[in-house]
Amino acid sequence: MTSQQALGIAVVGTGKMGADHVRRIHQVVSGARVTAVVDIEAERARTLADGIEGCTAYTEPAAAMAAQDVDAVLLASPGPAHEAALLEALGRDLPVLCEKPLTPDAASALRVLEAEQRLGHRRVQVGFMRRYDAEYMELRRLLAREDLGRTLMLHHRHRNPAMPAGFTEEMLINDSVVHETDVTRWLLDQEITAVTVHKPAATSYAPAGMNDPQLVLFETEAGALVDVEIFGHCGYGYQVQAEAVCERGVVRIDGEQGPRLTAAGRWGGCVTPDYLERFADAYDREVQAWADATRRGETTGPTVWDGYAAAAVCEAGVLSQREGRRVEVELIERPAFYR
Numbered sequence: 368m369t370s371q372q373a374l375g376i377a378v379v380g381t382g383k384m385g386a387d388h389v390r391r392i393h394q395v396v397s398g399a400r401v402t403a404v405v406d407i408e409a410e411r412a413r414t415l416a417d418g419i420e421g422c423t424a425y426t427e428p429a430a431a432m433a434a435q436d437v438d439a440v441l442l443a444s445p446g447p448a449h450e451a452a453l454l455e456a457l458g459r460d461l462p463v464l465c466e467k468p469l470t471p472d473a474a475s476a477l478r479v480l481e482a483e484q485r486l487g488h489r490r491v492q493v494g495f496m497r498r499y500d501a502e503y504m505e506l507r508r509l510l511a512r513e514d515l516g517r518t519l520m521l522h523h524r525h526r527n528p529a530m531p532a533g534f535t536e537e538m539l540i541n542d543s544v545v546h547e548t549d550v551t552r553w554l555l556d557q558e559i560t561a562v563t564v565h566k567p568a569a570t571s572y573a574p575a576g577m578n579d580p581q582l583v584l585f586e587t588e589a590g591a592l593v594d595v596e597i598f599g600h601c602g603y604g605y606q607v608q609a610e611a612v613c614e615r616g617v618v619r620i621d622g623e624q625g626p627r628l629t630a631a632g633r634w635g636g637c638v639t640p641d642y643l644e645r646f647a648d649a650y651d652r653e654v655q656a657w658a659d660a661t662r663r664g665e666t667t668g669p670t671v672w673d674g675y676a677a678a679a680v681c682e683a684g685v686l687s688q689r690e691g692r693r694v695e696v697e698l699i700e701r702p703a704f705y706r
């Protein structure tokens with residue numbers, strides 16, 4: 368690829384998120400095009416490729432990564448499939464935007480961390496897209512202001528209308544709360560040191576075996592307490608909110624920028640139905656930033672260290688969820704490579 372040419376991207380996994388990223392790269396992002404789509408469901412990939420000029424469908428990630436017209440990889444297969452594809456891409460020195468979670472557990476995340484360090488330069492950006500959301504960026508800017516003082520507590524609320532088939536109780540932590548894990552570390556610039564999961568009375572609308580909602584408590588290295596309400600089947604829409612309690616003020620974000628209608632004796636607005644609508648701008652900004660950095664020969668954004676730290680916190684969370692006790696987070700010492 369020359370600096371004039373569009374970046375050729377292979378999108379691996381063409382389900383809900385992958386198909387939306389294909390549309391985004393095709394219609395929104397500049398300087399990039401989709402040259403390959405990969406899915407173990409051959410028909411799904413072929414149908415998508417048929418609608419894009421110069422796009423080839425594959426069923427094997429390695430075959431797409433070997434293609435001449437593939438310069439970079441956007442990984443949107445399920446979390447447990449990420450490690451193999453990441454190791455393949457790193458083996459070929461290809462830049463990757465990897466949807467969250469990096470991997471679902473700490474041991475596999477560590478193997479990716481080691482592979483990138485062996486390569487000697489960063490190649491992976493993790494898809495923690497809330498870092499590209501206008502409200503979260505403003506919240507972070509405000510928390511860095513000296514007049515608000517230290518942040519003492521964070522309250523997060525994360526509500527989904529329903530979860531897809533196959534979504535497990537563990538995934539409430541390592542697929543959903545992984546977002547709060549990352550934004551907490553990013554907003555406070557601190558590691559999370561312990562996790563306790565509490566289970567209130569469960570909604571009757573969740574599948575059997577899933578205690579939903581849950582309340583997750585993080586402790587951080589500077590002593591902040593952070594609570595996360597994760598509700599997978601709230602029924603009414605998609606809501607992500609955060610409130611930071613600082614020494615000299617409180618900052619709240621709620622994603623409710625839409626119009627408020629007052630009429631006929633009622634007032635109110637709309638709740639977004641899904642994350643694709645709530646975080647549309649953040650996904651656009653994230654993928655554009657990745658494409659731009661990749662064309663400059665750089666890797667920016669959330670690192671494999673961020674992905675590993677989030678996986679370690681989630682692993683502690685899943686253990687707390689199972690055993691009903693506080694679990695300390697075990698992290699290796701941060702390598703100089705990621706400082």
Ligand SMILES: NC(=O)C1=CN([C@@H]2O[C@H](COP(=O)(O)OP(=O)(O)OC[C@H]3O[C@@H](n4cnc5c(N)ncnc54)[C@H](O)[C@@H]3O)[C@@H](O)[C@H]2O)C=CC1
Nearest residue numbers: 380381382383384385406407443444445446448466467468
């Ligand atoms: N950043 C965000 O807000 C969101 C991120 N995600 C993440 O995106 C990823 C994909 O999630 P969804 O699109 O919801 O899942 P999905 O189940 O809708 O799609 C996954 C696709 O990957 C394919 N696939 C499975 N194993 C594969 C493999 N080894 N190689 C190639 N293709 C494979 C499946 O056939 C399916 O078409 C996950 O990592 C998920 O956590 C999902 C939703 C929102």
Ligand SMILES: O=C1[C@@H](O)[C@H](O)[C@@H](O)[C@H](O)[C@H]1O
Nearest residue numbers: 467525527542543544546642
């Ligand atoms: O990443 C996402 C999904 O995979 C996850 O299942 C949802 O809970 C999150 O809100 C969404 O952003």
